[in-house]
Amino acid sequence: MSPDDELRYMARALRIARSGLYTTDPNPRVGCVLVRDNLVVGEGFHRRAGEPHAERNAIDLAGDAARGATAFVTLEPCCHHGRTPPCTDALLEAGIARVVVAMEDPNPIVSGRGLRRLRAAGVEVRTGLMEQMARALNPGFEKRMRGGMPYVRCKLAASLDGRTSMASGESVWITSADARRDVHRLRARSSAVVTGIGTVLADNPSMNVRLSSNEFPALWPNERPRQPLRVVVDTHLRMPVEARMLQLPGATLIATCEDSPRAIARANAAGAEVQVFPAAPSGGVDLHVLLCYLAEREINEVLIEAGPTLAGAALQAGLVDELLIYQAPHLMGDSARGLFHLPGLDTMQQRIPLKFTDVRQIGIDLRLTLIPVRDDQPRNRMCEI
Numbered sequence: 478m479s480p481d482d483e484l485r486y487m488a489r490a491l492r493i494a495r496s497g498l499y500t501t502d503p504n505p506r507v508g509c510v511l512v513r514d515n516l517v518v519g520e521g522f523h524r525r526a527g528e529p530h531a532e533r534n535a536i537d538l539a540g541d542a543a544r545g546a547t548a549f550v551t552l553e554p555c556c557h558h559g560r561t562p563p564c565t566d567a568l569l570e571a572g573i574a575r576v577v578v579a580m581e582d583p584n585p586i587v588s589g590r591g592l593r594r595l596r597a598a599g600v601e602v603r604t605g606l607m608e609q610m611a612r613a614l615n616p617g618f619e620k621r622m623r624g625g626m627p628y629v630r631c632k633l634a635a636s637l638d639g640r641t642s643m644a645s646g647e648s649v650w651i652t653s654a655d656a657r658r659d660v661h662r663l664r665a666r667s668s669a670v671v672t673g674i675g676t677v678l679a680d681n682p683s684m685n686v687r688l689s690s691n692e693f694p695a696l697w698p699n700e701r702p703r704q705p706l707r708v709v710v711d712t713h714l715r716m717p718v719e720a721r722m723l724q725l726p727g728a729t730l731i732a733t734c735e736d737s738p739r740a741i742a743r744a745n746a747a748g749a750e751v752q753v754f755p756a757a758p759s760g761g762v763d764l765h766v767l768l769c770y771l772a773e774r775e776i777n778e779v780l781i782e783a784g785p786t787l788a789g790a791a792l793q794a795g796l797v798d799e800l801l802i803y804q805a806p807h808l809m810g811d812s813a814r815g816l817f818h819l820p821g822l823d824t825m826q827q828r829i830p831l832k833f834t835d836v837r838q839i840g841i842d843l844r845l846t847l848i849p850v851r852d853d854q855p856r857n858r859m860c861e862i
């Protein structure tokens with residue numbers, strides 16, 4: 478098989494893995510392609526935790542044709558008994574001769590053991606083919622497995638002059654319907670969506686996924702995306718019992734510093750789960766502790782959709798991995814509110830430098846993707862509590 482063929486088959490495995498983008502949580506998205514005599518004899522992806530892994534699905538499809546085939550897998554085959562049996566055993570039983578893997582499984586109970594098991598059984602193993610792309614498919618799973626923290630995206634919608642709401646607080650809708658649909662896809666791939674009580678009180682948002690299945694290009698027919706866990710950062714437990722999100726399917730978690738049993742019971746009765754957290758030195762729920770807690774609940778990808786206070790606090794604490802800014806082609810004027818509240822930032826030297834990783838037009842708006850870059854800022858913090 479030529480190097481070009483190998484790239485082609487791994488690219489196919491990666492594309493198939495994307496079919497699980499909205500459903501595998503908390504498991505990673507994984508794809509597998511089986512090739513014999515330069516023909517695809519089977520392929521599969523992991524759909525949902527508890528259901529068969531990608532390799533198992535591909536082997537079942539190939540049947541006897543799997544014997545002597547090469548398996549292209551986007552993640553190292555597992556070698557443990559979890560909700561499903563080990564894929565290494567399935568590959569060996571099926572008589573797979575060679576395994577090409579894009580990335581090692583960061584899960585400490587696998588982490589190289591799957592590859593060693595295959596090699597020990599005489600299977601030829603190659604790793605690292607299209608590794609970057611495989612890692613980009615599961616940033617949250619990898620970060621949680623390696624550091625006990627979720628991958629955090631922060632989404633904001635702004636005018637061309639970087640304003641997010643008028644001085645009166647009025648803010649709906651800044652961007653167009655196309656950009657809002659894009660945000661719903663972002664929500665749908667996230668395990669949790671985080672907002673602040675200020676946004677709840679001002680806008681009474683639903684924070685759910687409201688797209689029909691055909692608006693998810695990666696989703697297979699008749700499948701619905703999950704609803705992410707809704708998290709409201711609400712230091713003083715001011716959540717109104719009639720908040721719209723509490724009436725909707727899916728769970729809402731209130732993260733608070735208020736431990737009054739009466740206030741908690743009231744929120745519980747309205748359908749919200751309440752978790753009490755320590756306050757950060759600057760006041761308000763300690764977001765680092767909150768994210769560690771979410772990772773413990775197997776939350777892989779977090780989307781912060783909040784106003785300038787919460788978004789600024791998360792950014793200044795070095796907790797944001799990626800910023801997504803939807804920018805609309807209009808001006809809101811200089812009395813309107815900005816993107817981030819960043820207290821203590823007074824000199825040019827204190828600026829928070831960012832790097833563009835993607836810029837594209839979505840309908841009439843722009844979507845800017847950026848990552849923080851400064852090394853002397855706390856960044857990619859691990860869970861160390």
Ligand code: AOF
Nearest residue numbers: 507523530531554555559560561564584
């Ligand atoms: C694979 N192929 O398609 C996936 C893998 O509880 P289980 O049995 O589903 O195991 C989950 C773990 O298996 C998950 O944390 C990750 O380490 C690995 N996922 N491995 O060989 C797959 N989804």
Ligand code: ZN
Nearest residue numbers: 530555563564
């Ligand atoms: Zn497996």
